[in-house]
Amino acid sequence: MQKPKIEFVPVKPSHNYVTNLAEPVPANKFLPEWYKKIKHIPVNPSDLHMKDNAKGCPAIQDILSTGYIIPAWSWINIVQEQSGPIVQQGIDSFFPQHEIIGMHKSYQVDGVPIEQLASGGILKLHSPWRVYTSKGWGVLYSDPFWTEKRRIKLLPGLVRSDVYGSVNFPFEINPPLEVGESVQILQGDPLIHVQIVPLDEETEFVVRKSTEEDAAKHWEEGVTVLSVNKNSLRKVHKEYDKNN
Numbered sequence: 001m002q003k004p005k006i007e008f009v010p011v012k013p014s015h016n017y018v019t020n021l022a023e024p025v026p027a028n029k030f031l032p033e034w035y036k037k038i039k040h041i042p043v044n045p046s047d048l049h050m051k052d053n054a055k056g057c058p059a060i061q062d063i064l065s066t067g068y069i070i071p072a073w074s075w076i077n078i079v080q081e082q083s084g085p086i087v088q089q090g091i092d093s094f095f096p097q098h099e100i101i102g103m104h105k106s107y108q109v110d111g112v113p114i115e116q117l118a119s120g121g122i123l124k125l126h127s128p129w130r131v132y133t134s135k136g137w138g139v140l141y142s143d144p145f146w147t148e149k150r151r152i153k154l155l156p157g158l159v160r161s162d163v164y165g166s167v168n169f170p171f172e173i174n175p176p177l178e179v180g181e182s183v184q185i186l187q188g189d190p191l192i193h194v195q196i197v198p199l200d201e202e203t204e205f206v207v208r209k210s211t212e213e214d215a216a217k218h219w220e221e222g223v224t225v226l227s228v229n230k231n232s233l234r235k236v237h238k239e240y241d242k243n244n
Contacts, residue, residue: 004134006068006196009165015128022073022188024129028065030190032147035064063145067195073128074100076185080177084119090187099126104170114155115174122155122172125191130165133196137162140195141169147190151175151183154192160199 008024010016040055054060075090078101087101106120116122131139139161143154155170169192173183185191 002134004137004196004198006134006137006139006161006194007132008068008070009130009132011128011130011166018073018128022071022128024068024070024194026065027067027069027144027193030069030071030144031064034148035060035146060146067193069144069190070127070129070192070194072185072187072189072191074185075187076101077182078123078173078177078184079182080118080179082119082179085117085123085177087123102126102168109170114172115176117173118176118179122170124168124170126168127166127192131159131161131167131194132165133161135162136199137196138199140197141167142193142195143171144190144193151177152185158197162199 010018035055038053038055041053077088079086079088089100102124104122104124106116109116109122114122133139139159140156141154141159142156151173153172153174155172157167159167177183
């Protein structure tokens with residue numbers, strides 16, 4: 001399969017400044033502080049009863065380092081008033097207020113399991129970026145995984161970015177703001193996690209019972225793929241891909 005391409009392009013030339021203010025970067029450039037502080041505790045890879053800590057967990061490593069992060073392109077302060085949310089934003093954004101933040105009204109999200117504003121509905125970010133991918137590939141947008149607790153939570157979505165590149169980002173504030181409360185996004189904060197995924201409609205779907213060969217493979221994977229030192233995990237994955 002040909003290597004897929006992902007391209008980030010400002011919506012229009014007047015938005016080109018975001019390439020300096022908030023250029024998307026590989027996700028491993030925004031590792032959470034808690035993750036960076038944890039020390040890896042190596043274990044004997046042949047002893048599957050010895051469990052690694054979170055720093056050595058392959059699943060956590062991969063979700064934190066796969067894809068790209070779009071940082072916040074402006075600081076944004078949201079204040080909940082009786083009549084509805086008031087949005088303040090940084091001068092560096094150069095966006096009129098109606099462009100940087102929009103809204104989905106109550107009737108658009110009623111019945112959806114999300115926290116609405118005290119005045120009803122939810123807010124959405126209007127992105128200065130269009131994102132395009134190679135044919136047959138899409139983009140999965142989500143809140144950055146395993147980040148420190150924050151009240152703003154991006155609602156995930158899968159976009160056919162091989163067909164269209166523009167997208168807005170609805171988000172909830174959880175717990176909801178009480179009247180008089182506020183929440184702030186700082187310019188440069190990790191805001192949106194972008195992952196490129198295949199859009200393969202021809203996938204063969206199989207559910208079957210396990211065999212002794214499967215059990216042996218499970219043990220082999222545990223020794224050779226999962227229970228490895230953090231620094232050698234990528235090397236093991238590449239070697240596995242080459243041989244399979």
